[in-house]
Amino acid sequence: MTTPMPDPSGAPVDDDLLRRAYALMVVTRALDTSAVTWQRQGLLPAYPPLRGQEAAQVGSVLGADLTSDLLFPTYRELGVAVAADVDLVGYFGNHLGHWNGGLYDPVASRLAPIQAVVGGSVLHAVGWALGRALDGENGVAVAYLGDGASSQGDVHEAMNFAAVLEAPVVFFVQNNRWALSVPLHRQVAGESVAARAGGYGIPGLVVDGDDVAAVYRAMRTAVEHARATRQPVVLEAMTYRRGPHATSDDPGRYRSLADEATAGADPIDRLRDRLTASGAADESWFADVDTDATGRIDALHAVLVASSPRPGADLFEHVFVHPTPQLTAQHARWREESDRV
Ligand SMILES: Cc1ncc(C[n+]2csc(CCOP(=O)(O)OP(=O)(O)O)c2C)c(N)n1
Ligand SMILES: [Mg+2]
Known part of the structure; x- marks a missing residue:
């Protein structure tokens, strides 16, 4: 029996949280853009950009409790790493092609190793959450997955077992409407992955993934519901992959500019407009955020350039x-x- 989840719109969001989210989104965007450049310059062998998914990623981390919860990323979760304050030199170890999937500390940073196997992190998340619950601990696993991953058998098995065995997991789907060159309608007939939650007897929720406040509220509510009831939740953030699948991909071969125009307003612009309209931030504050982001990126770049191969x-x-x-x-x-x- 599905236990009803509280309405997320009741979760409080204040200006401090929105300013924090904005700064994290700007660092993520700048870093993501730089990483593409670094790949073109030969510093990174390959890189999967997340442009357009900053609100979904940052909002999802701010809604979790990193004193107890653990995040299980895919390969496209730089914004999650930034928001979780993961050591970025260690994180970029993965994109530098180091053998061991990055060199950050997953336990201390609450970010499990980067997972390139589509759907793989979802199984790990369920196993971890179940183990914690059986040990009497209260950690919730956040399993990151894409719309394409949702058509993998592993994901069905993970959701079904999490529901049956009562593993506290939030399945956080970033529905960016593309799985490499395959559009959403070729993977998901009902347009929504969250709609499947009913079949597992667990709550499912669709949220505007480009609205960081909405993602934060939904995530916070979902995480606390999973913690309190041990009932997993499917939370689907609707967004758009504005860049290529990876630096080796050319989206012009399979989608049109008209399709890209359906993405709607940029999530960072949306938040900036909101902060400006409410008076929570002004031009000089935005300029400071940009300067901080540039400084962080320059420092990271210097370390990556100086690092030798493992x-x-x-x-x-x-x-x-x-x-x-x-x-x-x-x-x-x-x-x-x-x-x-
Ligand atoms: C098990 C497995 N099958 C296929 C691939 C190749 N592959 C890498 S990413 C990807 C598309 C995944 O799409 P989605 O889950 O929507 O995530 P997105 O890339 O959009 O973030 C595929 C098919 C893989 N890495 N692992
Ligand atoms: Mg996708």
Whole structure:
């Protein structure tokens, strides 16, 4: 039986929170834009931009409680990492192509390792949440997934088992209307992933993913509902992937400018207009935010440029505590053949 979730519109949002969200969104946008440039310059082998999804990502983290909850990202969650204050040098270890998926501390920062397997983080989130609940702890897992991932069998299994076994998970779907070159209607017949929640007997909620206050309110309500009832929630943030799937992708081959124009107003512009209209921020405050963002990016860039590649042997170091004979043999063969030991 689905336990009704409180109406999220009751969750309070004050100017401090909105200003904090704005600053985090601006840093995320600037960093995201820089990362594309760094890939073009050869610093990063590849990068998946999140342009347009800043409100969804930042709002989702602000709505969680990072003293107890754990976030399970995909590959496109730089805004989540920024909002969770993850060590960005460690985070970019992933995009530098280090073997071990980034070098930040997942437990301290509350961000699980970056996951490139579509739907993979969703299974991990359910397992973690169930383990915490069985140990009597109150942590909620936030499982990030895309509209495309929702058509993977793993995601159905994760949602079903979370509901049946009572694992406190918020399935946070960023519905950006594209799964690489595949449009939403080729993955989701009903236009909404949250609509499926009813079939699992859990609450499902669709929210404007480009309105950071709405995402924050919905996330806060969903997380507290999952914590209080151990009932998972599907929360779907409707947004748009304004850039390419990744730096190796050319969206001009599969979508038109007319399609891109359906994205609507930019989430950062929307929040800026709101802060200006209410008098919560003025031009000099916005300028300071931009200056801070530039300073952070310059500092990060200097460290990334100065960093040397990880030893290739790392590839074999973090797979098993006790390596299998096959892995040991591969390691030996690689050592003989590689000039990058
Ligand atoms: C299991 C698996 N299948 C396929 C891929 C290749 N792949 C990478 S991203 C992607 C599209 C995912 O779309 P969506 O879940 O909507 O997330 P988005 O990229 O839009 O953030 C695909 C098919 C993969 N990484 N993992
Ligand atoms: Mg998508």
